[in-house]
Amino acid sequence: VPLDNLPGFLQRWLAPLATPQLAVSQVLLWGGAGTLVVAASAYLKGLGSGLVVWRVIGDLRQRLCDRFLSLDLGFHQGRKTGDLISRLNNDVTYTQNAVAFIFQDLLQQPVSVLTGLLFLVALNWRLTAAFLVILPLVVWPLRYFSHRIRRAGEQGAQSLGEITQAIHQILSGIRIVKAFGTEARESERFRDINRRFFRKMMSIVRARALSGTLMEVLAYGVFATGGGVLLTWLIREGAIRDLKPGEIGVFILIGVQKVFSPLRTLGKSIGNVQATLPGAARVFELLDTRPAVQDVPGAPPLAPLAREIAFERITFSYDGASPVLEDVTLRVPKGAIVAVVGPSGAGKSTLLSLLPRFYDPREGRVAIDGTDLRAVRRDSLLRQVAVVTQDPFLFHTTIRENIAYGKAQATPAEVEAAARDANIHDAILKLPRGYDTVVGERGLNLSGGERQRISIARALLKDAGVLILDEATSSLDSASEQAVQAALDRLMQGRTTLVIAHRLSTILHADAIAVLEAGRLVAQGTHAELMAQQGLYRRLYEIQFARHQPAGPA
Numbered sequence: 001v002p003l004d005n006l007p008g009f010l011q012r013w014l015a016p017l018a019t020p021q022l023a024v025s026q027v028l029l030w031g032g033a034g035t036l037v038v039a040a041s042a043y044l045k046g047l048g049s050g051l052v053v054w055r056v057i058g059d060l061r062q063r064l065c066d067r068f069l070s071l072d073l074g075f076h077q078g079r080k081t082g083d084l085i086s087r088l089n090n091d092v093t094y095t096q097n098a099v100a101f102i103f104q105d106l107l108q109q110p111v112s113v114l115t116g117l118l119f120l121v122a123l124n125w126r127l128t129a130a131f132l133v134i135l136p137l138v139v140w141p142l143r144y145f146s147h148r149i150r151r152a153g154e155q156g157a158q159s160l161g162e163i164t165q166a167i168h169q170i171l172s173g174i175r176i177v178k179a180f181g182t183e184a185r186e187s188e189r190f191r192d193i194n195r196r197f198f199r200k201m202m203s204i205v206r207a208r209a210l211s212g213t214l215m216e217v218l219a220y221g222v223f224a225t226g227g228g229v230l231l232t233w234l235i236r237e238g239a240i241r242d243l244k245p246g247e248i249g250v251f252i253l254i255g256v257q258k259v260f261s262p263l264r265t266l267g268k269s270i271g272n273v274q275a276t277l278p279g280a281a282r283v284f285e286l287l288d289t290r291p292a293v294q295d296v297p298g299a300p301p302l303a304p305l306a307r308e309i310a311f312e313r314i315t316f317s318y319d320g321a322s323p324v325l326e327d328v329t330l331r332v333p334k335g336a337i338v339a340v341v342g343p344s345g346a347g348k349s350t351l352l353s354l355l356p357r358f359y360d361p362r363e364g365r366v367a368i369d370g371t372d373l374r375a376v377r378r379d380s381l382l383r384q385v386a387v388v389t390q391d392p393f394l395f396h397t398t399i400r401e402n403i404a405y406g407k408a409q410a411t412p413a414e415v416e417a418a419a420r421d422a423n424i425h426d427a428i429l430k431l432p433r434g435y436d437t438v439v440g441e442r443g444l445n446l447s448g449g450e451r452q453r454i455s456i457a458r459a460l461l462k463d464a465g466v467l468i469l470d471e472a473t474s475s476l477d478s479a480s481e482q483a484v485q486a487a488l489d490r491l492m493q494g495r496t497t498l499v500i501a502h503r504l505s506t507i508l509h510a511d512a513i514a515v516l517e518a519g520r521l522v523a524q525g526t527h528a529e530l531m532a533q534q535g536l537y538r539r540l541y542e543i544q545f546a547r548h549q550p551a552g553p554a
Contacts, residue, residue, distance in 0.1 A: 053100045060283065061092050067286055072293040073358040074318065082165025087282050090160050094279035105269040109262040116258025123251050131255060159197035161282075166193050293357050293378070301380035305465050305496060307369045308333050309355065315363035316350060324350050325361075325519045332512075337492060339499040339507035341537065342516035348500045351516070352468050355498070356385045386464035388491075390471035392455035394443030399428055400435040402443075402454055406462035414461060422457035422487040424450060449484060456487045467497040504541050513537065 068076075068084065120128040170177065170186050177186055309332040316325040325347045332338045340348045353359055354366050357378050365372045373381055386406070394402050403418055404410040415435065419425040427450055431437040443451045459467065469488065485506065501507045508527045515523040515530065515537045523535050530537035 049100065053096060056099050057092060057096050060095060061088060063287060064088050064092065064283060067289065070291050071289060072291045073353070074292055075289065077318075080161075080165045082168035083161040084286075085168060086161040086164035087279075087286060090164065091279035091282045094276035095283055097276040098273050098280050101269050101273045105266055109266040109269075112262040113259050113266075116254055116262070119254050119258065120251060123254075127251060131259075159193070159200045162193050163190075163197055166190050293360055295377050296375060299375060299377045302368060302371065302373070302376040302384065305334050305368055305384060309466070309496065309498075310367045310370075311351065311354070311364070312367060313364035314351065314354065314361045314366070316347075316354065316359065316361045320362075323362075323519055327364075328516070328519070328521045329364075330514050330521060330524070332496060332498060334496050335494070336511040337497045337499065337507075337509075339501055339510040339513045340516060341501060341504060341507070341513060341540065343540075345518075346516040347519040348516055349470055352470065352498050352500060355466070355468065356382055356387065384464050385466045385468065386459040386462045387468045387470065388452075388455050388459050388488075392443070392451045394439045394446070394451055394454060396438065396441045398433075398436050398438055399431075399454060402439060403435075403457045403461055405458055410461055415457075418457040418461040419454075421460050421490045422453045423483045424453035424457055424487075427453075452484050453487055456484065456491055460491055465495060467492060467495045469497065469499045469501075471500050471502055504537075504544055 065088065068088075117128065117132075120131060166189065170190065177183060311328055311330040314325050314328040315323055317323045328347075328351060330338070330340075330351075340351060342348055350359075354361055355373075357366075357373055360374060365374070367373065368381075395405065400412070400415055403415050407414075412435070416425060419428060419435075428435055428437070437445075439445050439451075439454075443454070446454070469492075499507055499510065507513060510527070512524060513527060513530055514521060515535070517536055523530055523533060523537060525533070531541065
């Protein structure tokens with residue numbers, strides 16, 4: 001554009017460019033500025049893609065954790081913990097590669113290929129049409145190897161889950177491993193799993209390496225050979241007679257740099273992603289899983305217990321085939337203590353697990369004051385129920401936080417009052433840091449009796465109206481049992497209590513005793529009434545009574 005046609009301020013600013021001596025310096029200055037712009041763009045691209053990728057991965061992990069928490073106990077009992085951990089850690093990490101591919105190569109390389117093809121069409125559409133004949137030779141092997149890599153990736157993801165499960169099992173049972181001296185056996189078992197994982201990963205490595213090599217050959221060797229043949233034929237036919245040698249050179253340069261090179265990069269990226277897609281599939285399989293126990297839409301909260309808890313004609317099965325409970329009917333009046341007894345495997349724990357809706361019955365219903373628990377919000381139900389189990393679980397945190405787990409806003413005075421009622425306050429004060437002592441993983445720094453009394457303090461602090469005691473003293477020695485039983489007596493005062501007990505001496509004064517056998521309710525009544533019936537309860541009681549009698553003279 002002539003300078004005379006520009007505004008005055010632009011004429012003064014651009015005038016130096018008309019001086020030949022300054023032309024080179026101006027080009028260098030603008031070239032340097034362009035380099036800074038390119039560098040800044042590359043930085044922003046890397047920062048932006050990283051931000052998107054890690055935000056997606058973080059959100060995916062959170063959603064997966066939320067899904068774990070929302071799924072019912074039936075799901076968790078049917079899964080290996082190590083496999084679930086592997087999905088949260090390993091498979092989500094692998095998914096990162098797929099997400100990065102979407103926001104980087106999948107967006108960038110096709111645009112580069114399309115731009116290159118537009119340039120080629122602008123140069124000569126006939127030569128471009130001939131050039132496109134070669135492209136399927138690149139796409140076909142890419143498709144073939146992608147399938148091979150994905151199949152190997154599925155097996156690799158499964159093997160990695162087995163590795164995580166194996167090491168989780170070893171560490172969880174390290175006390176048993178040490179007690180039986182089976183370190184060598186566990187090491188050999190882990191070595192076999194590790195070898196299988198190695199073989200699966202080598203299948204992926206071989207497929208990737210072969211795919212990459214073939215892409216190199218096709219990107220350059222086939223292009224050079226096939227392009228040369230096509231170009232010779234087009235020249236002989238006179239199809240590109242008007243194309244100059246320099247233009248042919250530009251055409252080849254653009255074809256290699258802007259079409260084949262991006263395709264080669266895209267092929268390598270697709271190969272990497274195919275190896276990680278099975279991990280992503282395992283993640284989304286869990287995200288698509290829906291809990292079997294859910295609130296119905298618009299469910300109201302449960303009103304406080306006023307009259308009774310009723311198990312009405314309950315039938316339940318874990319696998320949908322073999323019933324664990326059959327046609328069980330049991331009523332628990334408000335404020336009563338009802339014990340459930342029977343041989344191992346009779347269905348005692350399963351029956352009481354229906355009350356907090358760990359599971360839902362296949363037939364029948366559990367109702368409070370006539371309201372089916374499936375028709376109310378589960379969180380309102382759980383606020384009214386406290387559970388103390390045979391094997392109390394403590395979190396790897398302080399004693400204070402473990403006691404206040406069911407009531408996070410509890411004051412220190414409330415925590416200590418609950419500990420006193422649970423007969424554990426004095427023992428806590430003897431620890432190095434008192435209530436701020438960390439209990440260790442699963443509470444292993446404490447004795448069984450101490451763990452149990454802390455769990456009782458947790459239930460006391462929750463102050464729920466309904467209490468479930470699942471064999472809370474069966475694994476304790478006599479001294480610990482006395483302390484725990486005294487704490488339980490305080491806990492049961494004024495509450496509706498359902499008790500599972502192997503030691504029948506602990507439930508003699510229950511208001512009612514329900515006797516289960518093979519999933520059926522075979523008898524119910526007080527201790528005196530059941531002893532008079534000459535049935536299963538009396539046989540169980542006499543066996544335990546005889547077992548605890550002192551031996552006679554030799």
